[in-house]
Amino acid sequence: MSESREHKTILQLEQVSRFYRTRGNVFRGGGRLVVALNKINLSLRQGEIFGLVGESGSGKTTCGRLIVRLEEPDEGRITLGGEDITHLKGKKLKDYRRQVQMVFQDPYQSLNPQVTIADSVAEPLITNKLGDPLDHLERVLKVLDTAGLSPSEDYVYRFPHQLSGGQRQRVAIARAIVLEPSLLVADEPTSMLDASYSAQIFEILQGVRDNMGATIMFITHSMASARYLCDRIGVIYRGHLVEQGPAEQVINAPQHPYTKALIDATPKFGRSSEVPTYGTLLAAERPATSSAGCPFFRRCALAERLLCAGTYPPWHDVAPEQVALCHLLQDAAPAASSG
């Protein structure tokens, strides 16, 4: 798939930043500024599954929330199919959200416990005034089938508490795809579920992409799941995107020290002989002298004090389509075009 040169960009984030201000108190006055996302550039290609990988607090959920416009960026621009959606309001925002849907992390909290599955899944149709009630039921049944809840007749009149975690998450996916969105943001859809359910969720997401042509942004902390599901991945660290490239390539030949640290920390499950150990993570954080330097400086075992602490690292084209944000890397010989 990545062979074809026809990459139609569907969603683009340009220099997007998002800040939060911590609540101050009576004695200290105003709060501290926390940078959740720092000048992120990202583009999603039509029909791909893009994995955004990082620890908690790295800003990956914030990124997802900006894309579905649950929040507005403080700086930068987001475009969908060429149209600027950064500060949409009112009816235009509602129209936008018909095309862009989200699956949340915790299916125990994202479904209304007092509403049947049928009503939960039909709600987006009612809000957007699409079709009549009979039509709704038909679409709900169809979409539940797509989300792997079959026979769907058995599920429509149940309540969330009658379903297992895996089934609830499938309901959440059904509700997100009932409007046939062109972009789906899935925020750690399997982190609250048993391992045995994750494979089902992956299969459904793949089906949504293959059969409905939707583009998916898959937010995860697991490199192994990203390897299975994603075409390309981006690695995010404390609000900074640090590496991006084809999934297989980033996992087999990671370039950024943080990506390497993530691979090191992932349990290998009997395959430790096939995965090299990189040892790029510092055991104890080192103090940073300035905030202008590399975001990973404090924990990077390879960092050079003068270079890495003082200046923000540049992007390097480390391999075809693979880019990394690090002083210590060099561009690969044939200059490849970055995305």
Added chain:
Amino acid sequence: MALLTVENLGIGYQTAKGLLKAVDGVNFSLEPGRSLGLVGESGCGKTTIGMALMGLLPPNGRITEGRIVLDGVEISTLPEDELRKVRWNEVAMIFQAAMNALNPVKRISAQIMEAIQTHRPDMDDDAALLRVEGLFNLVGLPLERLHDFPHQYSGGMKQRAIIAMALALNPKLVIADEPTTALDVIVQDQILKETKQLQSQFNIGIIFISHDISIVADVCHDIGVMYAGQLVESGPAEEVFFNSQHPYTQALVSSFPTLAGPKTKLAPIPGEPPNLTGTIPGCRFCDRCPKDTASCKLDHPKWQQVGPGHHVLCDHC
């Protein structure tokens, strides 16, 4: 002599719909200094076993059959005040969700001191504090954070504090119930390495409960795979995961994404586990099993030995 022996353990919860048999006919034993991983989906009874080992079953739960013998003492029949002497002295637990296992309005030092002094009433404050400092060094927490409140700690630090508390009285057995589920991969990796190191240093027996097979494969010597309240496969970790015999274990392994190796299609396990109220005549995995036959539904499967120390509860292995 084995540190812990569990014989034919059955645990039931009294519910509005009748007795729910959360654990049924479970046998295993643990030698001192070894670790046993209990893996399975949520609702398979692994946490219930952990709670029973601590004598902390909820009011509607009780041991319906079998016995638990810890160091020669049958703890499943001990009265509560006798049990209290065993708990934390001999068996300690690292609870799931470290975030919620600490008291938010008490300083960490005071919480661990309380755990120590409850069981060692003759120990004065200075001695207890000294012990807490020793524990902080042991689990790699900085001493200047001793008197912090839980909210000032990160997730990984809270988990370390919980581990320190579990080790406070030098228990022989530690039950770790999903100790890293809420943590990031990097922190998880650090905690697991420390757990392994502490275990060999103090020769503690560990029962490690998790749904993540890659973690237990990493940490444990032996594995027990649980399904719907029963142990279905047990043996050395290598054998159980890389020479799996029970269809459920095989399904678990093949539905698990790995970082290397052939990127084969993950095979999800179809269906849901059975309802455990009432009786199930045959094999419990039957409805989801790729090789079920008519006889599976009729009769209880028998344990088969398939290798040294490797046993499977399946008639077709």
